[in-house]
Amino acid sequence: MSDFPGAPDPDSSALPGGRLRVLAAMSGGVDSAVAAARAVEQGHEVTGVHLALASNPQSFRTGARGCCTLEDSRDARRAADVLGIPFYVWDLAERFREDVIDDFVAEYAAGRTPNPCLRCNEKIKFAALLDKAVALGFDAVCTGHYAQIVDHPTRGRELHTAVDPAKDQSYVLGVLDADQLAHAMFPLGDTTKDQVRVEAERRGLAVAKKPDSHDICFIADGDTQGFLAQRLGTAPGEIVDADGTVLGEHTGAYGFTIGQRKGLRIGRPAADGKPRYVLDISPVDNRVTVGPVEALDVIALTGVRPRWCGEAAPVGTGRYLAQIRAHGEQVPVTAEVAEDGGLRVVLDEPLRGIAPGQAVVLYDGTRVVGSATIAQTERAPAAAQL
The missing domain is CATH 3.40.50.620 (HUPs)
Structure with missing residues (x-):
């Protein structure tokens, strides 16, 4: 009862x-x-x-x-x-x-x-x-949520984008499966x-x-780094460039994200005078690697734990649109779905700042096909050599 x-x-x-x-x-x-x-x-x-x-x-x-x-x-x-x-x-x-x-x-x-x-x-x-x-x-x-549910005559219930692209929330709903969509109303x-x-x-x-809520609801002041520091403590480590040269120190690698530019606290400027960005975060040796923005170019990624919104994507290669961030643009990709459920996404054009842990959500037009957690990224050859 x-x-x-x-x-x-x-x-x-x-x-x-x-x-x-x-x-x-x-x-x-x-x-x-x-x-x-x-x-x-x-x-x-x-x-x-x-x-x-x-x-x-x-x-x-x-x-x-x-x-x-x-x-x-x-x-x-x-x-x-x-x-x-x-x-x-x-x-x-x-x-x-x-x-x-x-x-x-x-x-x-x-x-x-x-x-x-x-x-x-x-x-x-x-x-x-x-x-x-x-x-x-x-x-x-x-x-x-701003998203739409459509009952397809053969595929069953589908999740689609909202009519207002500025408020569309289909990306954060891309984790819903068929059973959950069957009991959802938007x-x-x-x-x-x-x-x-x-x-x-x-x-x-x-x-x-009433103003909209935004950012992370459980971090009221918006200070993500401070929130993490309270829970993970201080863990000093090195900030290095791509060849391992030490440029500075940090108090916790967890305080950085791929693509970050501000707050690096590097005293020594780059040889070319250009800004440096976070390229890699290694919890094993507690190192943060920085470099030029071009080194952030990603051409492919591997997704794990895929969740399909209704009918699963067919095994094999298909053309889709992919979205990496909640308010990011959708970009054309080729997705390879393996029999064991693995997912590899190849981007038509390099995209910057993709980080493991983020979600990739696949679309077929306005329909949300499904999502996966990004496990690895592949950098563009020129970027990988930097």
């Missing part, structure tokens, strides 16, 4: 008229509030839930960062009251710490660059939350952000003008 009053009976029959029992994840922001409102307007039986992800939530947000404060919880509750739907707070702080925060720290400690938003969608919103929702008798989880995929704010104001939602 349910762990909160008013939840549907898992053994009850479906609602008439195509209506669904929907659990609306309400962060306290305008997007999730309007998404829940649209689900209500469509006639679904909607229950709002706010995920308490912080062990010690602050009373107020810091600027426009974060989505896990007491203020956000109250904003979500007020929105649910306006919509006239039941509202609950679920404490998933421990699960969030284990699956997202601890993973984030471990990835940086290993010299990789993770994306915690993908991990949160995979492990929290569409695993922990969805599993619990289905067990309680809900048919779908509704969120304020009501805002056909709408622009400006339209959402206008709609929120028309509906009388107080969050209509």
